[in-house]
Amino acid sequence: MRLLLVEVRRFFTRRFGLVMSLATIGVMGAILVVSMANSHKPSASEIEYAEAEANRARVDAAAQQAECLEMTGLPPEINGEYNYFAGEDCSTYDPDLVDTADYLENVITFTQDAPPLMYAFGSLIAMAGLVTAASFIGAEWPSGGMTNLMLWKPRRMEIFFSKLGAAVITVTAGAIGLSAVFLFLLWVITSVGGYVGDFSGAWLGNFVEQCLRMAVLPVLLTLIGFAVAMLGRRTAAALGALAGYAVVFEFGLRLLAQLLPGLYYLEALLLSPYVVAWLDGHYQIEDNSYYYDDYYGDYQDRGIDINAFGGISALVLFTAALVAVAALVFKRRDVASN
Secondary structure, eight states: OHHHHHHHHHHHHOHHHHHHHHHHHHHHHHHHHHHHHTOOOOOHHHHHHHHHHHHHHHHHHHHHHHHHHHHTTSOSEETTEEOTTTTOOGGGGOGGGOOGGGGOTTOOBHHHHHHHHHHHHHHHHHHHHHHHHHHHHHTHHHHTHHHHHHHHOOOHHHHHHHHHHHHHHHHHHHHHHHHHHHHHHHHHHHHHHSBOOOOOHHHHHHHHHHHHHHHHHHHHHHHHHHHHHHHHSSHHHHHHHHHHHIIIIIIIIHHHHHHSTTOGGGGGGSSHHHHHHHHHSEEEEEEEEEEEETTTTEEEEEEEEEEHHHHHHHHHHHHHHHHHHHHHHHHHSOTTOO
């Protein structure tokens, strides 16, 4: 425990970590300034018009949803007429999905803009955590600090998990703190120069769930950055390996899967589909070929469906395996090797 507290203090005081924190705060400020510059406080007449349009849209959506529920289970063709609702997901016509903010022009709305902005800002924090964790452990090897620590404290697993815990605790605390400040400032901006929106129970529950899902991402990327840097023993080697994965696999393999017929399943070897599935609740790896469906009498696409549980399970298993390999290599590594 004492070593963990020491490592947490060291992580907090590292200059690179402070630089990354300031850079993240700078980007946060830029996002808020741009959002404020492109918005205005809507007048009473603008809000009245938007509410009227939203009410009309809700009535239309309710009628479409009722028709969809009636027709979705029927064949695609009835008495020579095409049934557009055959097999349709009727929840897409839910009247509650219509938002008054949809009819306000050039107005930033908290309930509408906070979720995508949190995705963007949370992704930025996660990448900052990855780089900072890689730097934290990668700088220890060339300087000789890791070698001295292993000679002073031979219990290597205690060293490994103390440093790992320090990285996770610090990044998580920073992510929670910066996200809270970001949301508070965004609420202030929308209150003063925008539109707050309707904080209904359904919206609040979905938004809290989104934030909790997003909070997992910095932890996972911190663990990955730490493990890769522990294996490579250099910050540059760790970042190079991660950049190589992004170029060769996330770009190259994805392009190959999309261009060559029948190779859509290669996308399942990447990490990004599982990240999207965890954050959005669902992701489909689409095939670039089609098959004829006798029931619908049409060509249908096919692919691999990944739900939220499948997404987080794959990410946790991959991260745990990578950390386990890094721990095993660290335990057996020659203290004099460099």
